[in-house]
Amino acid sequence: MTTRKQSRRQLLSGSGLLRLGLLLGLVLGGGAWKELGGANFNPRYIDRIINGQTKKHEVLTLFGDPQEVQRSPDGLVFIYKNFKAAEPEGKPQIYKKPQEQSLTPYPVGDEGRQMAAPAPKNPIRVLKSSLTIRFKPDGETVQSYEFKEF
Incomplete structure (x- = not known):
């Protein structure tokens, strides 16, 4: 009888509830894909x-x-x-040309800088x-x- 009470306590403990919640989430959210x-x-x-x-x-x-x-x-x-x-x-482009700032030891001004498309x-x-x-x-x-x- 004490083993049943212990197993119930473990199920209702924090980690038991967490496991139960994860299992329930997997079952209910399984169709999201x-x-x-x-x-x-x-x-x-x-x-x-x-x-x-x-x-x-x-x-x-x-x-x-x-x-x-x-x-x-x-x-x-x-x-x-x-x-x-x-x-x-x-084909995917393997080689990419280095950016201008990497080719010169001096800082490059904003006039040559281009924004990449997101x-x-x-x-x-x-x-x-x-x-x-x-x-x-x-x-x-x-x-x-x-x-x-x-």
Whole structure:
């Protein structure tokens, strides 16, 4: 009986709460990567979509919340997108010319100084694939879907 009380005390201690909080954060925040890059579309999941039979809750279970939802009198449209990082154009420059201030022992005035362009904060993303699912006017059954890879 004392071991149970000790284990409960350890769980409710500061380090136990910290571990529990980290575990909970990992479980709940695990899907955050999907928001950044978009989840890869599993071809088996796409094959499970059957026009006129697949329900909205099945789509949400397979693919999660859509990035875009469009509402019209014809019904709902879910749009899922998958992005990839853009590849840099050309070869990376290995040798960089030294700056002017490094070539002379004397201080250089402001007249020859140029400001470098700031690096982009967000990486450039290119659309890799998209999945568009249209629902019937009842809003519950898939009318049609379209999967495109670019």
